Amino acid sequence: MTHAQTAPVQxxxxxxxxxxxxxxKLMAVTMGETAADYLAVNLGLGLTVTSLLMTAVLLVALVFQFAQKLYVPPFYWxxxxxxxxxxxxxxxxxxxxFGVALQTTAIAFTITLALTFAVWYAVERTLSIHTIFTTRRETFYWLAILFTFxxxxxxxxxxxxxxxxxxxTTGILFGGIIAVIAIAYYFFKLNAILAFWLAYILTRPLGASFGDLLSQPQEYGGLGFGTTVTSLLFLAVIICLVLYMTLAQRPAAQEPMEAELEGSPEQ
Known part of the structure; x- marks a missing residue:
């Protein structure tokens, strides 16, 4: 029996x-904004308690996600x-x-995310999301996701x-930037990996802006629906979409990727 026949499926x-x-993803980031406000403000938990609680829940979710060794919609989303x-x-x-200015925070997370990508590429020689086959690559992936948010x-x-x-206006602005990135990718051959990560970063402020627009009081520029209604609305949409993805998941999506994708930065 040849090596190709005995090699484990990735x-x-x-x-x-x-x-x-x-x-x-847009629904998830919108809910991330409103749910954080709901827990910290509406339930009165405060930022510190909410942060500790949700970090613990996230760690549990990641343990289940890493244990799958493949894409399973409910665990992933x-x-x-x-x-x-x-x-x-x-x-x-x-x-x-901690009183850190938003300008400083934005610069600090930009540097942190850039360093994450630099180390990821130095170790794996690719930033492709099509070749997340190993625990190490998945670790880099989730670190990058955290810093993009x-x-x-x-x-x-x-x-x-x-x-x-x-x-x-902020939501429209970021929506327009994402549209420019999409045009650059489809018509001007912008690198696929660069286009993906730029869009992934920018969908966060896009979703958060519309989440705040729906949830914040009218005197603060919102529509006044509140964080409870807004969070539950987007949670319901997410659950429906995940259910649809789970039921519609094609067997082909679980086929192992072609060997030539491994290590290819163009994918």
């Missing part, structure tokens, strides 16, 4: 990038929703509890609050 542990992926909440709380703690939170708050553009 399956990608993260989903394909589709319209469904971006839709549920539960981890995304929770890491969105924790990423929001990390940024909020720095600003509200923290960075997106800081940048979104900076533009909406410090630059005083408001939630709606």
């Amino acid at each position: 399956q990608n542990r993260v989903p394909e990038v589709t319209i469904d992926f971006w839709l549920i 539960a981890a995304v929703v929770l890491i969105s909440i924790v990423g929001t709380l990390v940024s909020d703690n720095l600003v509200d509890n 923290a960075l997106g939170t800081a940048v979104g708050d900076l533009v909406a609050e410090v630059f005083a553009l408001g939630y709606l």
